[in-house]
Amino acid sequence: MAGITFGRRALAALAGLSLAGGIAAAQAGEVTFWTWRQEDKAVYTDLFAAFTKANPGITVKFEAFPNENYNTIVTTALAGGKGGDVLHARAYGGLEAMAKSGYYLALDKTNVPELANLPDDANASESLRADGKVYAVSLAGQTLGLIVNKDIFATAGVAVPATWADLLAACTALKAKGITPIANGTATPWMDAIFATVFTNPFVGPAWTADMLAGKTNFSDPKFTAALARLLELKPCLPDGFTGVDYPTSQQLFSAGRAAIFVGGSFEIAPFRRGNPKLNLDFIAPPAPAAGQPTYVSRFFDSGFAVNAKSANAADALKLVRWMATKDFAEPAAAKLGNISSLKDVAAADPLLAKIAKLNETAMPYSTLVYFRFEAPTGTDLLQDGVQKMMGGTATPAEVGTAITTGLSKWYKPFQK
C-alpha cells in the first residue's frame, strides 16, 4: 500500500516539476510571433534563427493563424490580455482598430531608434491618425501595375503596350491569335478596386489626387469618371464571361500561359514563379494616356510588426522589432519573401523587384486604401462595388463616381463642404 502511494506521489511530483519546468522554459527568453502568413513559416524560422544567433538567449516561436480569421483571433486574445509578444499588424485602417484600443505598444525614437531607417510614408502607414504615433515597423511596400508574360508577346509578335491605344491594339492582335489579353475577371471584389486603381491613376495623375484629398474636387469629377469609363473599353480584353471569373481563376489563366497580362500587385510575382517557374515575367507601369505623357504605378505599404502592449516579455519583443527594422532582417527577408522592403536603401537582389523599386520612385498612392480605409463605408468597398456593377453593365461611371463621393462624405471631412 505504502509503496503505491509513494509511487503515485513521486509520479505526481515529477509531473508537476516537468510542467513547471516547461512553463519556465517557455517564458525565459522566448518571444512568440503571431502572423497570418503560414506560407512563410520556413522563411521566418530561418530569419529568427539568425536573430537568436545575434541575440543569444532569445528564441522566437512562430505561430500562424488563417488570414481570414486572424483579426478576430488577435482581437479576442488581446482583449483577454494574451496573444503573441510580437504581432504581424495590418496597415492604415486595418491598424487603427488595434492601435486605437491600446493593444499595441507605441514605438518612437527612444524605444525603437531604428524607425529612422524607414521612409516617412512607410512609418505613416503604421501610424494612428489620431495621435500620429507609429505602432509597427513596416515590412514591405506593394506596387500595383501590369504583370506581363513576355514570351506570349514575343511569340505573337505583339509589342508590350506603352500607351492606352497600344493596349487596345494589342488586345485585338492577341485575341485574333486565341490568347486572352488580360487575365482579370471581376467576380472577386477586392481585385476590382486594384484593377480600377491601376488603370485610372495615370489618367487622373498626382495633381488631381492632391486636389481630391484636399477636397477641392471629388470622385464625381468628370476627370475621374472619364478615367473610369476607360475601363469599359477593356471589356473585350477580359476572359469570356469575365463577370464570373474570380481571382484564383485569373491567376490560373495567367500561370498557365493562357493570358498575356495580369493586372495586380508585386505580391503576385512570387506565387506566379512558384506556380510556373517557366514564366518569363515582366512588371510594367500601366499604359500612359497618350504617347509622351507620364504614367504611374500605384503603391501602398501592407503590413508591419507591432509589440503587444501587455507582453510579459516586452524587452525581448522590442529587441526583435528593433532588429526587424534593420538591414540584418530586411535584406534577407525581402530576398526570401520576394517583396520590396519598406526600409531605405535595401537593394532588391532580384532584377524584376529592382525594376519595381525603380518604378516606385514616381509611384502614385493606391488612394482608396491609403486614405479612405479608416471608416465605413471604406473607399475600397465603394470603388470595388461600383466597378463590379459598372463592368457588369448595371451602373454608369457617373453613378459610380457619385456613389463613392456620397459614401465617403459620411466621414471624410474635406468632402463634407
Next chain:
Amino acid sequence: MKPRRPPWRRGLWIAFLLAPGLAVMTLFVAAPLLSSFRYAFYNFHGVLPDTFIGLANFRDILLDPTYADTTWRALGHNAIVFAALMLTQNGLAYLIAFALLKALPGHRIHQVIVFLPVVLSAVIVGFLWKLFLHPLFGIVNAALALVGIHGLPWLGDERTALGAIIFTNAWHWVGFPALIFLAGMQRISKETLEAARIDGADDRVLMTRIIWPLVAPSATIVVILTFIGSFNWFELPYVMAGATGSPGGATDVLGLFFYRTAFGSASSGLQDFGHGSALAVLMFLFLAIVSALALRILRAREIET
C-alpha cells in the same frame, strides 16, 4: 430498514447533474447572446466598447442610408430566398415524398440518393457548384455548349447570381423536407388512402385534398425551418459569392451584411461590433417573433390524424 433520504438530496443530485450542461450553455450560448445585446448599445473605439449610445446603432441600421440601404436590400434578398425555396425546394420535396410513398420499384435507392447531398457540408456543396457554374471550366456551360447554348457567367451576372445560389441550396437540401414529408405521409393510415382511392381519387386529388391536410404538422416544421434557414442564410452565399455578396451586392443577405459589419471584409479590416451586434439583435428578434407567430398560425390549421 434504510433511513429515508431527505428530499433535498434528490434536488441536489439533479442540480449536480444539470450543472455542467447549464454551465456550458451559459458560457457559450447565453453569455455571448447577452453580451451582443449589450454591445448593440455601445459605440466602439477600435475593438473596445467605448460609450453607451442608446438606440443609435439600431437607428443607423434601420434608417441611416449608409447602413439602411444595405439592410433593406439584404432583407429583400432573404425574402426572395425564402419564397423561392418554399416553392422550388419544398414543392419538389413534396412531390418526391409522394413518389417515394407510392413505393415504386427502386424507391429505396432513390430515397438514399435524394437524401445524400444533405449529409455534405454546405461549404463542400458551395465550392462544388461554384466550380460547376464556372464560366470557363464549369460543366454546366460545357453541357449547354453541346446543345449550342452560350451559357452565362451564372454567379457573375447580377440577374442570375442569387438564383444560382438558391438553386444550389435546393439541390443540397431537397432531401431533408422530402424526408419530413415522407415520414408525415407514412403516418397516414392505409385505410384513409385506400378509401379515397375507392372513391375514385386520382394522384392529384390524393396529393392536394387528402394528403396535404394530413401532413400539416410536417408542413409546419418545414415552413419554420425554411424560414429560419432563409433569414439566417450564410454559408452558401459566403462560399459562392464572398462576404460582399458579389456581384455588386446582388447576393447580399443579412448574414453576410452582419459578418461584414462586425468582422470586416477582405478589403477592409474595419471591425464594428456595435452596428454588427445591433444587426444581430434585430435579426434575432425578427426571427423569434415571426417564427412564434407563424408557429401559432400553422399549428391552428393542423388536423389530428
